[in-house]
Amino acid sequence: MAKIVVIGGTGLIGSGIVGRLGEQGHEAVPAAPGTGVNTLTGEGLAGALEGAAVVVDVSNSPSFEEKAVMDFFTTSTANLLRESAKAGVGHYVALSIVGTGRWESNPYFRAKAAQESLIAGSDLPYSIVHATQFFEFARSIADEATAGGVARVADTPMRPIAAADVSAAVARIALDAPTGGVTEVAGPEEISMEDLVRARLAADGDPREVVAGKENPYFGAVVEEGALLPGEGAELAPTRFGDWLAAQTAR
Template sequence: MKIAVIGASGLMGTKIVSVLEREGIDVVKASTSNGIDAYTGVGLERALAGADALIDVTNSGSFGESDAFDFFRKAGANMLAAARTSGVSHYLALSVVGTDRLVENDYFRAKLVQENLVRASGLSFTIVRSTQFFEFFDGIVNASAVDGVLRLASILVQPIAADEAATSVARLAAGKPANAIVEIAGPERLHLPEMARELVTATDDPRPVELDHEVRYFGVSLPKDGLLPTSAAASGDLTFHDWLSRNMVSQEYA
């Protein structure tokens, strides 16, 4: 089996490639660093030649940048066209749990456009919506800082380690297309402020964490369960506490 990973040099792309290679799968590592550009379409057909499946883990900008819509619309259209031409039989796109509830934010609205392009393409597909990765929580917490205080609403999250998410994505791509949305998440539901307190304690961050029910999540008003999967998603075993402990130990002895 041959699988092309578009966006192979990013956090998830790198991890997915490693999983696929350990499984003995022939992998095409496609990214702008080796001349394959999803946004312009340059090199896509070459990257997909002979590929059975395509994993789209391309990304653009941050949660607050409006150029994400242009990127996902153009890159998605280019990858889907190349996949049709190359005879790809399984198109897998990585998205975010709650995307359809976060459309007040430009980035998530753009992700929903990406999902819709895939579903309307006529190709056999799997859309994998993942909860937040542990690796991103430092940025999520820092985005809540106001005058030296971390202000967070009491939102529930069910985050997952990027390594475990990558394993799930790789296995889904190597299997039969679901022709549906599949959700993946970690093993436990946590309150965002509690995670923030554990994070600042572990990193000796002196900033206080305060509960603020008026705070929005990247500009979006959400109910308490607005970031949780709607299905009984569970693919990860590693808890945030254990991941954080391992991460701190590895940094201490690096």
């Protein structure tokens, strides 16, 4: 069984990946600042990667401010690629986002595109996973968009996905041969951001009004047409939003 280091392995997606790989008998090692690994400074990175067959990077920037997010993904990824090459890693897997390369006006998406360019330009065998927005983001989308008791969200279609389904897809791809390209994963149904947020708030008994508009920003920028939708060849995950929401409400 393989040693697989999961960068960001204590977070929402990372912990799911670590759990799934561990259940299959692999040595899944969560690496994050809380475990003594800092990809920005390089602290603890060489030791964590020693003997690793696979590196899975699902880390995220603590700030979405334009310079901060670009610095995070370029510096962190450069450090990871350098140390992974030194450690003889045979498969580098990175989680990115559907729409990268298509939504150039968005600073976060530009930073993710820069990250992907570094990976593709390295000598490491790699796989990149593009996921759509997570069901779990619905409340934070509302919170970010709220002013005066009204959540003004983008008028845009999505194919949101459960975080557990993303973890499952990334874990599976980590155990497969490197693709040398991008695999898209998405939810099984198309839902507007407005309906996603409204359903989440209603389930929580939250009285906020939800208003959709083409000019309402998301991630700090107006959403370009179709930017959050995957291509025709995307893998569709099994969990439907209504079923996920019902399970959350039951808890």
